Amino acid sequence: MINIDFSFNEKTYDFDFLSLDGDDDNDSVKTYSLTDLMAEKYRSVLQQKVRERNREQDIYDINYLLGKYEFSRQDKYKILESLLKKSEGKQLDNLLNVKGIRDVEIIERSSQRYQDLSSTVKSLPLFEDAYEKVACFYESLPWDIFK
Numbered sequence: 001m002i003n004i005d006f007s008f009n010e011k012t013y014d015f016d017f018l019s020l021d022g023d024d025d026n027d028s029v030k031t032y033s034l035t036d037l038m039a040e041k042y043r044s045v046l047q048q049k050v051r052e053r054n055r056e057q058d059i060y061d062i063n064y065l066l067g068k069y070e071f072s073r074q075d076k077y078k079i080l081e082s083l084l085k086k087s088e089g090k091q092l093d094n095l096l097n098v099k100g101i102r103d104v105e106i107i108e109r110s111s112q113r114y115q116d117l118s119s120t121v122k123s124l125p126l127f128e129d130a131y132e133k134v135a136c137f138y139e140s141l142p143w144d145i146f147k
Helices: 034-051 056-068 073-086 104-111 114-119 127-139
Strands: 015-019 028-032
Touching: 028 034, 034 056, 034 073, 034 104, 056 104, 056 114, 056 127, 104 127, 114 127
Parallel strands: none
Antiparallel strands: 015 028
16 A cells, blocks of 8 residues: 555646556656655644744755765756745745754754654664754755845
8 A cells, every 4th residue: 555645736746656566667656856845844844833833843854865865956946946946935034044953943843752653663773863864965965046
């Protein structure tokens, strides 16, 4: 069984096709590209403050992806470009800068219930370590090009 999460509300700027059986025929699903997925996760983290809710899963997910994949300078450009586009009209302008991820309320909301993930994740990294890795990557995006 495959669980599919889809949205009609989120814009996708870069996408991939995932084959359902490993062949290149017509049984594939359009999916977020890795760079769009990262942008969407970061947008979700930042939007916690505006929506007044917490998203403990996103820090884990971003940290996991950062440990699994290497991101080139071009990838970082695509992530930031997508993040800025995905954030339009979502009241995030004051957080869309190199220090936005260090907002105290965002860190606090991200940490709430993070430890609950230990019931489904075998080796849950310490929140502080995961958040620091996520924040450092965010800060390494090419902000100077866009702002």
